[in-house]
Amino acid sequence: MASTPPHCSITATTKRYQNHPYPHNQLKDHRQTHNQNPHQRWTSNQRVSLAKPPLPPSSRNAPKPAATTTTTTTQHPQIHPTFPSFQPPKSELVSDFPGRRSTRFVSKLHFGRPRTTMGTRHTSVAQEALQNVIEYGKDERALENVLLNFESRLSGSDDYVFLLRELGNRGDCKKAICCFEFAVKRERKKNEQGKLTSAMISTLGRLGKVEMAKTVFEAALTEGYGNTVYAFSAIISAYGRNGYCNEAIKIFYSMKDYGLKPNLVTYNAVIDACGKGGVEFKRVLEIFDEMLRNGMQPDRITFNSLLAVCSKGGLWEAARSLSCEMVNRGIDQDIFTYNTLLDAVCKGGQLDMAFEIMSEMPAKNILPNVVTYSTMIDGYAKAGRLDDARNLFNEMKFLGISLDRVSYNTLLSIYAKLGRFEEAMDVCREMENSGIRKDVVTYNALLGGYGKQYKYDVVRKVFEEMKARHVSPNLLTYSTLIDVYSKGGLYREAMDVFREFKKAGLKADVVLYSALIDALCKNGLVESAVSLLDEMTKEGIRPNVVTYNSIIDAFGRPATTESVVDDAGQTSELQIESLSSSAVEKATKSLVADREDSQIIKIFGQLAAEKAGQAKNSGGQEMMCILGVFHKMHELEIKPNVVTFSAILNACSRCNSFEEASMLLEELRLFDNQVYGVAHGLLMGYRENVWEEAQSLFDEVKLMDSSTASAFYNALTDMLWHFGQKRGAQLVVLEGKRRQVWENVWSESCLDLHLMSSGAARAMVHAWLLNVRAIVFEGHEVPKLLSILTGWGKHSKVVGDSTLRRAVEALLMGMGAPFRSAKCNLGRLISTGSVVASWLRESGTLKVLVLHDDRTHQENLRFGQISNLQMLQL
DNA sequence: AACACCCACC
Known part of the structure; x- marks a missing residue:
């Protein structure tokens, strides 16, 4: 029964990860994780079975929607994943959502939900000061004058904390910093200065200004009021929420050098940072164990953060154990708990179980909200169960739950991935009609969708629109563009995007490199791919299993000569011809100062040249090369997954001799005895x-x-x-x-x-x-x-x-x-x-x-x- | 001082 999960204690979970039931089996989570230590999911025979079919929506204390939308939910896998009526006709869609605002804060800025300043201990003078700062504090001088006017009436650090937080919520980082500096300068008491510091660091963290947060933190340490557990917790959180998980962990461990003992909030912050940074669950449990050893009582937030770690890795069994453990410890579960648990179970592919858990929420007095629905809809869509996704969408509409920025983006990305652009555009229109502007996620989804359908003209237009509307492209944007362009053979476009990417001051990551490597592989340039792999390692970017899978899968693949027809009817061969060798040289020279750039630009040039018909290297060399790749993979302890095994088997199918294939199968044996045993035995x-x-x-x-x-x-x-x-x-x-x-x-x-x-x-x-x-x-x-x-x-x-x-x-x-x-x-x-x-x-x-x-x-x-x-x- | 859902690579 679903209500009796297999492991109901943390220790059981820990133990399982140490002594998993299949010592010879290395089938791993095949899904991509973006972290440095990709999670492993040991598939298990201890699944929770779902003896009874999931409840239809009507049993969830929900009013029964139109009969046609309720009955078929999740009972059987969808055989034909179509989306026939998921998207209502335009007029209907508009009438369903007549411009209602989301109930949640719409994050147009890069920070999440603003910290609520309701209930803080500020005075009404602080309110008034805030209005004046907003209205008259045009520049630093003017702002200082406003503050000077209020100085005598503002009462201590609480009022200044209120001011800088509110300014932070408005995205006004500069004014917040001014207020902070003004207040710190006038404050005599160290602990009050410390309070201001923690608030400032936290605000900057929410604004995505992690460098500034660091500066404030370090200055405070130097000045002698920064070595408080609060300031450390704040900087850990700031690092964590901005993707600097390793820095967060480093700071956390450095606390004892400052004679500070982490408290509950510190532990929660570091566990949360681990979740956001994709740290392996096993490692996070070590921190959790340490927390328990130090006599800390974990609370709801601790568990919610641990659940988030599981959700990143799709560790649904561990997530269920955590949820049980919360109940055992008498810790109240809230909507965050459920939504995070549901996300873990969805990401673990257990959609029926997720549905069951969602169905039990109303009985626990926790009503599914817009996040619950987006999580489930996304889960169903990713599992290819579009009818189930549509049913939940209809249910959500019926319950009058308004879509928010994320749920619009969820819907949009479903349609964009399916290449159903008419419907994707309807979602965009509806989104903007309800007052939510397209954000970077929206644009990234559109660019990826159009790009994967080779609609390069539209890609160009969407990218231009994005910039015209001042939505800043991020790493994902560039990564997507470089991927779709280089997979389509539009190397000049890919090169242009790469230059723009460098100009934006962003640093390539493992996904971007993997996309480039995959493009090389898809064109039969395995050895160039391997040299780029070396390059990224030298840049300090750790390749992951996806990077290696691309290369292994490319073994023996002939250079493709097929051309890509884009929506303008032009073939990419024309693009390649227009990219003369001198243009390649020029491009290469212009960037020769930067070794990394020139390497990638050279690769683009090489791709173009290869397309023009150069022969690739002989098979013997390629075999040596690929064996070297396996060697490195072992060295770096990159764990293979089922995609790796498929790639090795595919590589075997391209071998001309049994002997060659045996060498590859030997590599398979080193990875996984069971898969090897089956493949070799049948062979x-x-x-x-x-x-x-x-x-x-x-x-x-x-x-x-x-x-x-x-x-x-x-x-x-x-x-x-x-x-x-x-x-x-x-x-x-x-x-x-x-x-x-x-x-x-x-x-x-x-x-x-x-x-x-x-x-x-x-x-x-x-x-x-x-x-x-x-x-x-x-x-x-x-x-x-x-x-x-x-x-x-x-x-x-x-x-x-x-x-x-x-x-x-x-x-x-x-x-x-x-x-x-x-x-x-x-x-x-x-x-x-x-x-x-x-x-x-x-x-x-x-x-x-x-x-x-x-x-x-x-x-x-x-x-x-x-x-x-x-x-x-x- | 801390928590959930959406967008990139096999």
């Missing part, structure tokens, strides 16, 4: 012995999101098919089909292969045709029309260019199967039932349909016979 034909192990592996893969899971099945099958283990490949795809890895692959009349790799698709074609044959031989009716869908290759960069289609066509032709391309749809191969039936009745057909392994072992004979028999009975 060598030890089928019977490995199948049980394979089942437990598949159980774990099934816990991943659908595209990660299908990628693994695709990779494993391709590798087996490539090395002649076609029967083994077929067993894997049939297992995948049984487990619904590919949604809706198979019906009597239609085989949909569009999500499959070429090996998987071919193994599946054999199985499906054997199934049709069984229908024929049992004397049942065969559908009038049979079709095999391979897709148009819309996942490929060039519309209509589908390697999958070609592979399947060649396979069918080789077997003499009577399928032809449908005239109106290149991705569909069709035939009539009667023609296929008579072909299947031919004497030679069975022989070409039944697959065999090149390598089999005696022990498999019985197993093989049984399986073949089963095949015929399908």
